[in-house]
Amino acid sequence: MVSLESRLKSRLLLGVLLVGIVLAIAVRTQVNRQQRELLDYQLEQVARAMLLSDLQDLQAWDDDPALHLDMQIWDRFGNRLYRSSTQIELGSDTSPGFSVLPSGPQADAVTLRVFTLRGDERTIQVMHSRELRRALTRDAELQVLVPTLIAMLIVAVLVGTAIRKGLEPIRELDEELSHRDAASLEPISLAHAPAELARVVRTLNRLLQQLDASMQAHKRFIANAAHELRTPITALRLEVDNLAHGQDPAQVREAASRLKMGVHRAQQLLQQMLTLARLEGHIHPQAWTAVDLDRLAQESMMNLSTLGSQRGIEFAFESSGSTVVQGDPNDLRLLLDNLLGNALKFSPENAPVDLSIHQHQDAVVLLLRDRGPGIAQALRERVFLPFVRTNPAIEGSGLGLTIAQEVVLNHGASLLLEDPPEGPGLQVRLSFPLAHAAQPEKPTNPV
Incomplete structure (x- = not known):
């Protein structure tokens, strides 16, 4: 498996290399063009200067090594007045302006870049050898390319260093995690993490x-x-x-x-x-369905009606608006069975249990009220813990409200234990997100 550092370095350094190649080509092309124009400009300016100069000044031109050129001067009758090198064998009939000619008839003659300027009295031929021009161009290229290549190498080193330093926090995180085991669950601390x-x-x-x-x-x-x-x-x-x-x-x-x-x-x-x-261990299911709490509540009350009738307890039920929520019907049935079962368990004999389901804004609200001893305010958070019982004399495992709370949390709903508006007992308030638009209002259905 290739590391992230290696991947970043290879891609960025490849990008630096491509940029360097493009830059080198561009620099070389520009230097070649400018060097060619500069040398041609030199030939032209020397020719124009010699057209007006005295021939006695030619010694000074010959002694100047910076010129890197050769010269021939002809009079108007075709007589050669001056030649800087005996190896040059050019006639006076060269075309005005720039041309490329051999320095003589021999097979190994040097190729020359010649500028010819004709005046009334003189014809001036100023020339460079092609090899000399190439050598001067290479020197100019090296003077520009070497610093450029050094700069690109410095950029490559800086890129590699920056990547290594930038990924240092990831290595610290890996080091931190590698020293942990299943029991090491304390928070991770990285002081300089980006x-x-x-x-x-x-x-x-x-x-x-x-x-x-x-x-x-x-x-x-x-x-x-x-x-x-x-x-x-x-x-x-x-x-x-x-x-x-x-x-x-x-x-x-x-x-x-x-x-x-x-x-x-x-x-x-x-x-x-x-x-x-x-x-x-519940995970949000992929196949939640629309569940009608009205129907589930009536089925749960019917299943518990025999147990309630043994103690003279009856359910009073009403519903209005939309009572459809999204969820798992089996878990929601378990929720209602536990809540209604608790209400029956703690209600005194011949006391009603009130259940209502109605739509309130964007939620479906279920209210369940019994007339038992209730739960003290200080215990209302603890009763959701496993095996906590408010009255040990009453048979039970202390898991009913814990199971109800888990179902509520898994469905993104809320469950509150409240004092009833009047009288003794406990009121349970359940709020579910509304699944569908409000349905036509349902009539009250006492049970």
Whole structure:
């Protein structure tokens, strides 16, 4: 696997190389053009100067090495007045202006760049050899390209250094994580992290915090579960011993009945624990459907009506507006069963339980009110913790509200425990985001 540093360096250095190549080509082209124009300008200016100069001044021209040129001067009759080199064999009939000619008839003659200027009295021929012009051009190119190439190398080194320094916080993060194990969930601290990496660190810290809270919750759950299961299992063992040593048939039947009830309670406790474990690991489903809380509430009340009628408890139900929400119908049914079951459990005999579902702005609100002892304000947050019971005398596992809270959180809803508007009891307020536009108002349906 190629590292991010290697990938960045290869791409950026390749870009620097391409820029260097393009720059070198552009510089070479520009230097060639300017050098050619400069040398041609030199030939032309020397020719014009010699057209007006005295021939006695030619010694000074010959002694100047900076000119790098040769010269021939002819009079108007075609007689050569001056030649700077005996190797030059050009006639006086060269075309005016610039031309490229050999220096003589021999096979190895030097190619010349010649500028010819004709006057009334003289014809001036000033020339450079092509090799000399190429050598001067190469020298000029090197004078420009060498600093340019050095600058490009410096840029490449700076790019590599900047990438290495820029990725140093990532290496620090990797070093920090490599020394951790499953139990090391404390926040990550990078003192000099850039803004982009700081956001990643904040996200990781948030996830570590959530993971730590989840692991702590699971540890507490396991500890509480072990404690809660110890009592019913001990009771079951005692009942089994009584059943095994019982002699009287009546005592045996009574022990068998208690054993059956104990097994039933342990089964319910295990089922609720498994349900809570499933909900705590819940991920938003991909196939949520539109669920009518009105219909689910009526089905739940019908299932619990037999239990309520044994104690003279009746449900009063009404609904209005849209009662459709998006969610998992099985989990929402579990939520209603737990809330209605708690209301029945804590309600006194012959007391009604009121349930209403209505649309309020952009939410579906469910209000459930019983007339039991209620829950003290100081305990209303603790009752959502596993195995917390407000009244140990009443049979239960202390998981009902915990399961209800998990379902509510998984559906993006809210659950509040309130004092009823008047009288004793407890009011539960559930608010769900509205799934669809408001439907025609439904008539009140007392149950």
